[in-house]
């Protein structure tokens with residue numbers, strides 16, 4: 001099933017700088033897509049556009065068939081909270097909250113689950129990421145790899161159809177980076193989500209099922225396998 005469509009997406013800044021040009025992309029559930037390219041090629045800009053954190057100056061982005069161009073900021077925020085999950089290079093966990101409470105924040109903000117259900121869901125996500133015994137710990141008590149796994153659990157809190165990650169392994173060693181990519185592969189394959197990951201690491205990109213390569217803000221290759 002097609003989850004995400006970008007049609008001729010272009011982003012230009014007022015100063016005449018073009019971040020991405022004429023991006024056409026279709027992503028199905030179950031795909032694990034690495035967005036690769038040299039520094040400054042527009043990878044993060046494209047991820048922000050596809051993640052509805054930024055709007056194109058022309059072209060459009062459809063999520064689950066819905067054209068997002070006409071949505072006002074509150075509707076876009078609600079859509080992101082319900083359907084998308086984000087992971088960044090820095091974990092952005094709240095330092096004074098436990099791993100469990102960090103994962104509970106987006107669940108509570110969405111407000112669909114009762115408190116006991118919310119906690120059970122957060123615990124189950126942490127358990128699936130190998131953190132069952134660490135749920136009550138503060139971020140400072142966890143290793144870098146563990147913190148990033150908490151950030152992934154938080155991104156999954158509301159069961160998103162699309163997970164977007166911007167250099168999520170940039171602060172991790174090789175072993176933890178590979179573990180994060182294995183988690184993404186599993187999330188796409190077993191849960192039918194789409195996972196989009198920006199990386200400049202070619203070895204890690206080969207763990208994805210598809211590689212979209214950008215140069216100067218344009219897709220120059222789109223390779224599966």
Ligand SMILES: Nc1ncnc2c1ncn2[C@@H]1O[C@H](COP(=O)(O)OP(=O)(O)OP(=O)(O)O)[C@@H](O)[C@H]1O
Nearest residue numbers: 013017019037038039040041042043044045046200
């Ligand atoms: N708000 C902005 N104003 C001016 N230039 C910008 C802005 N945002 C991005 N750029 C420039 O646009 C280009 C694309 O940036 P982007 O961060 O998307 O690339 P990237 O491929 O993710 O790079 P990196 O791998 O270094 O993170 C870069 O040359 C960047 O400096």
